[in-house]
Amino acid sequence: MTGPGRILVVGASAAGLTTVEALRRKGYTGAIDVLGDEVHAPYDRPPLSKQVLAGAWEPQRAALRTAEVIANLDADFVLGDAASSLDVAARTVRTTSGRELSADVVVLATGVRARALPGQEGIAGVYTLRGLDDAVALKADLRPGSRLVVVGEGVLGSEIAATARTLGLDVTLTGPLAAPMALQVGPMVSELLADLHREHGVRLRLGSGVAGLLSEDGRVTGVRLSSGEILPSDVVVVAIGATPATQWLDDSGLTLDNGVVCDARCRAADGIYAVGDVARFHHESYNRLMRLENRTNATEQAAAVAAVILGEDRAYAPVPYFWTDQFEAKLQVHGLLPADAETEVVEGDVAGRRFVVRYTSGGAVTGILGWNMPKQTRMRRQEVVDSITASVSVP
Ligand SMILES: Cc1cc2nc3c(=O)[nH]c(=O)nc-3n(C[C@H](O)[C@H](O)[C@H](O)COP(=O)(O)OP(=O)(O)OC[C@H]3O[C@@H](n4cnc5c(N)ncnc54)[C@H](O)[C@@H]3O)c2cc1C
Known part of the structure; x- marks a missing residue:
């Protein structure tokens, strides 16, 4: 073809x-050209907060493919140079080093950037975790017995807290919500996560925002909460979410609104597509714009966009999926888990720490969450599919 x-x-x-x-x-x-601003060959991010941070993997093990597999793709990889602008009509990208790359089709896959706290730049001992270099630098600063404060009780912050605790640090997890991952999994499961973290010795200081960072001689010494409390710290990780890497597209004329806005075929303009964390696409089954920050979406959406580029006319309408590993808990989530959904344990039991929870809203199954029950969770995914299909077929 x-x-x-x-x-x-x-x-x-x-x-x-x-x-x-x-x-x-x-x-x-x-011909395919690939432009990336990092100097590293493509690598995977999920292990950065888990195996790489824990020291179980050497950083290079996070590589997504061997050099040989990449070479066999017969694509021209230009690494260590950032796209700085896009001319949509001419489908030409300019880079910070002055390159000009033109194509018939441009695929935008620039992901997201970690958000930072105001003033954190330049304070030693304060980190965000998005890339391989971040993981290596943070790991080097995680010494057993050191006091680590993780700011942000979302998926990434909760994972980092768990990994650091297993490394023997004195860990405090802080954030405005009542329990770890409350936004992502709702009150019932987040309370169970809070128990898990406490049992493992993570100190939870939740329900209060962060007012600022304290430092002495350029090195962080503490985190001040809006409640006034000060959490003394040797190291701080800021995990307060991420913003789509679209700044370089500001003058392109594309619609940018919490990502590159695109249609159900992930088309942002004629010959321009977006994939992965940066793409905010119209999900036909949910009938709304959706941006998914998870690893499975990166792969599934890439396959869908490749098909559309090559002439298939099919909308991308995935059942969202993500996983997280914290201590001995492995969670898998299919679908959506609205905070006000009703929850019911449909497999296993909570006390045994192996269970599956069904989330329903207005009588429809919106999501399935599994805690150490991957097989049963996968089997129940169909309930979400059936529910979405039923709602779509209602006029
Ligand atoms: C520490 C960590 C742990 C995670 N754990 C999980 C997990 O357990 N489960 C899960 O489902 N998901 C997890 N994720 C999310 C998952 O890794 C992402 O959804 C996935 O990496 C998205 O892939 P992407 O290619 O869209 O974006 P990215 O991986 O962000 O890649 C975008 C690339 O584009 C580059 N770029 C940006 N701007 C430019 C520019 N102007 N010019 C050139 N290049 C540019 C970036 O530097 C980057 O290399 C995790 C993420 C992180 C950071």
Whole structure:
């Protein structure tokens, strides 16, 4: 299959790489350029807060593919250079080093950037965790017995707290919500996560925002909460979410609103597509714009976009999925878990720490969450599919 004459992928990570792989798998033989601002060959991010931070993996093990597999893709990888602007009509990307790359089709796969606290820049001992270099630098500063404060009780903050605790640090997890991951999994499961963290010795200081960081001689010494309490610290990790990496697109004329806004086929403009964390696409089944920050979406959306580029006319309408590992708990989530959903344990039991929870809202199953029950959780995913299908078929 020939397809477009030349394809340019901007962003050389999970979504970018898997777009290239999907194009080749589907028989595209034309030219592909991949532009990435990091110097590293594509690597995976989920292990950064788990195996790499824990020291169980050498950082290079996070590589997504071997050099040989990448070479066999027959794509031109330009790494260590950032896209600085996009001319949509000419489908030309300019880079900070002055390169100009033109193509018939441009795929935007620039992901997200970690959000920072005001004033954190320049204070030693304060980290965000998004990339491999962040993980290596943070790991080097995590010494047993040191006091670590993790700011942000979302998925990433909760994972980092768990990993650091297993490394023997004195860990405090703080954030405005009542329990870890309350926004992502709702009150019932987040309370169980709070128990899990407490049992493992993580101190929870939740329900209060952060007012600022304290430092002495350029090194962090503490975190001041809006309640006035000060959490003394040797190291601080700021895990307060991420923003789509779209700044370089500000003058492009594309619609940017919490990501690159695109249609159900992930098309942002004629010949321009978005994939992965940066893409805010119209989900036809939920009938709304959706941006998914998870690893499975990066792969699934890349495959969908590759198919559309090569002429398939199919909307991308996935059942959202993410997982997280904290201490001995492995959670899998299919679908959506609204905070006000009703929850019911449908497999296993909470006391035994192996169970599946069904989330329903207005009588419809919105999501399934499994805690150390991956097989049963996967089997119950169909309930979410059936529920979405039923709601779509209602006029
Ligand atoms: C520490 C960590 C742990 C995670 N754990 C999980 C997990 O357990 N489960 C799960 O489902 N998901 C997890 N995720 C989320 C998952 O890794 C992401 O959803 C996934 O990486 C998204 O892939 P992406 O390619 O869209 O974006 P990214 O991986 O962010 O890649 C975007 C790439 O584009 C580059 N880029 C940005 N701007 C430019 C530019 N102007 N020019 C050129 N290149 C640019 C970036 O530097 C980056 O290399 C985790 C993420 C992190 C950071």
